[in-house]
Amino acid sequence: MINDLRVVYARAYVRLKGLIREPHWSIAEVIIPLLSISAYIYMYEAMNAADHLLAFVAIGGAMLAFWSNVLWGMSSQFYWEKETGNLTQYMVAPISRMAILVGMAIGGMLNTTLRACSIIFIGMLLFPIQLSLIDPFALVIIFILSISALYGLGMLFASLFLLYGREASHIADLLQEPIFLLSGLYYPIFNNRFIPDIVKMAASIIPLTLAIDGLRILLVLNGRFEDVTMHIIGLSILVAILLPLARKALHKLEEISKKEGRLTLRWQ
Amino acid sequence: MAMRIIKESIWIGWKIESNWTDPFIFFSYIIVKPLAYVIIIGLIFLIGSEVVNNEYFSYSFIGAVFFIYPLTMIISLGYLIHEDRAKYEVLKNIYIAPNAIKFYIIGRALASAINASVSVIISIVVGGFIFSNFGLGLDLELDIINYLLLIISLILGIVAFSFMGMILTSINLLTNKLQFSLSEYSSGILFLFSGVVFPPTMLPEPLYLFSYSFPTTHFLELVRVSLNGSFALSPLINMIITTSITIVISIMLFNHADNRARELGIIDRKAEY
Numbered sequence A: 001m002i003n004d005l006r007v008v009y010a011r012a013y014v015r016l017k018g019l020i021r022e023p024h025w026s027i028a029e030v031i032i033p034l035l036s037i038s039a040y041i042y043m044y045e046a047m048n049a050a051d052h053l054l055a056f057v058a059i060g061g062a063m064l065a066f067w068s069n070v071l072w073g074m075s076s077q078f079y080w081e082k083e084t085g086n087l088t089q090y091m092v093a094p095i096s097r098m099a100i101l102v103g104m105a106i107g108g109m110l111n112t113t114l115r116a117c118s119i120i121f122i123g124m125l126l127f128p129i130q131l132s133l134i135d136p137f138a139l140v141i142i143f144i145l146s147i148s149a150l151y152g153l154g155m156l157f158a159s160l161f162l163l164y165g166r167e168a169s170h171i172a173d174l175l176q177e178p179i180f181l182l183s184g185l186y187y188p189i190f191n192n193r194f195i196p197d198i199v200k201m202a203a204s205i206i207p208l209t210l211a212i213d214g215l216r217i218l219l220v221l222n223g224r225f226e227d228v229t230m231h232i233i234g235l236s237i238l239v240a241i242l243l244p245l246a247r248k249a250l251h252k253l254e255e256i257s258k259k260e261g262r263l264t265l266r267w268q
Numbered sequence B: 001m002a003m004r005i006i007k008e009s010i011w012i013g014w015k016i017e018s019n020w021t022d023p024f025i026f027f028s029y030i031i032v033k034p035l036a037y038v039i040i041i042g043l044i045f046l047i048g049s050e051v052v053n054n055e056y057f058s059y060s061f062i063g064a065v066f067f068i069y070p071l072t073m074i075i076s077l078g079y080l081i082h083e084d085r086a087k088y089e090v091l092k093n094i095y096i097a098p099n100a101i102k103f104y105i106i107g108r109a110l111a112s113a114i115n116a117s118v119s120v121i122i123s124i125v126v127g128g129f130i131f132s133n134f135g136l137g138l139d140l141e142l143d144i145i146n147y148l149l150l151i152i153s154l155i156l157g158i159v160a161f162s163f164m165g166m167i168l169t170s171i172n173l174l175t176n177k178l179q180f181s182l183s184e185y186s187s188g189i190l191f192l193f194s195g196v197v198f199p200p201t202m203l204p205e206p207l208y209l210f211s212y213s214f215p216t217t218h219f220l221e222l223v224r225v226s227l228n229g230s231f232a233l234s235p236l237i238n239m240i241i242t243t244s245i246t247i248v249i250s251i252m253l254f255n256h257a258d259n260r261a262r263e264l265g266i267i268d269r270k271a272e273y
Helices: A002-021 A023-046 A051-075 A077-084 A086-092 A097-126 A136-163 A167-174 A177-183 A197-203 A207-219 A225-260 B002-018 B023-048 B054-066 B068-087 B091-096 B101-132 B147-174 B179-193 B205-211 B215-227 B233-264
Strands: none
Touching (some): A002 A023, A002 A097, A023 A051, A023 B023, A023 B179, A051 A097, A051 A136, A051 A167, A051 A177, A051 A207, A077 A136, A097 A136, A097 A225, A136 A207, A167 B023, A177 A197, A177 A207, A207 A225, B054 B068, B054 B215, B068 B091, B068 B101, B068 B147, B068 B215, B101 B147, B147 B179, B147 B215
């Protein structure tokens, strides 16, 4: 247990240290989402859309930072580690692989939370976006469940990506726009008459969808705990499924990778 | 010789971009991503506008669809040096071939343009069909399109975006840490400042003027004009001017980066093991 915690700390430390060592990456991860957020806000303004939609875009943009981190900082991480030669060290070290993933997730959560807050703050400075909070307790619950579910999914993907070679970055790339579409990054998804119910149900499987919608209800629409009960239940179910599934997938796929000799295979 | 290098690099570009998976998944990939992106634009339009305004919808939709060209080409060229240097380790071999590097980059840009063309055609057909069911028409009539102007716009656009991509390759020759952020910055800046989904006049005054320095702004304007079946000289002249400036700047930058990289001995420098 102590050994696992040390692994978690060691891997999280790398993530946090990266904030200082490569500050331009952190700056990029704030500015890049802001560019697309600004474009979509201008688009809404050009249509004289309701003000709350501008705030919706800002919340979606902030959560985009988490999704990007889940995709590129978690899912593809073992692939990068393989490319940079670290994966071999992880595999020969007498440590829990799950602890490595948890460390990556904790480090990623902390620095991405900082970036997401910066995105919202700068967005509020640049555009007429107003946020208000009535129920901080519900916000904390939704936020913790959201990032747990998101990083649980990231851990699951990281295990699956162990099998991938060159296709890893393409698959991660493919999980961008279609997920933005389904999760309602720039528009409401559930309170939307243009989206069929079946699509809404399918979209609920993605933690990002419930996370964004819950946060919008609490931060933009002055919602309370009872308004996000379904989101809390949905996210709790996702956490309960994704974390054990990630653990199982990691063991299984590590085994397959070892059998097929893919763990150190580059240039596939 | 130059044509042969370009032809071969288009072929290499096509192979690298497509053979990571089977053809079915690859075609799904080049269709699903851009299609999702244009559907997002359409949904924003449906949700944000109380009154259906087909003219503005066409503006945003056409802008978003044809922005796939600069997006695909710039992202592809933004990773090119990193991939060839660190991942495939072939950059040194390309350098050894006489006068190959610039034509190789152009060829790789053209390979991306081919992929982008497939995405554009599918997006415009499928996206247009989806949103016509919601009363949003594209106002596109095949018999009134100014095809000559459309072809000229596409040729000029592809040339401009190839050389814009060459600017990124110049920067990446001198660094091995910016390949990801540089592509994302460039595509994000172009998306915001090129009048893709909203008119550039919506931007505050100095930024609004800044948007007209990009070939992408004039490219999208020209495409919109040609699809309406009309002709406008001013965006065509602006497109030619900005494309010419882009070509000059990118060649100067590339030559400088190339010389500097040779002096520093970093042409085959790797950040990975």
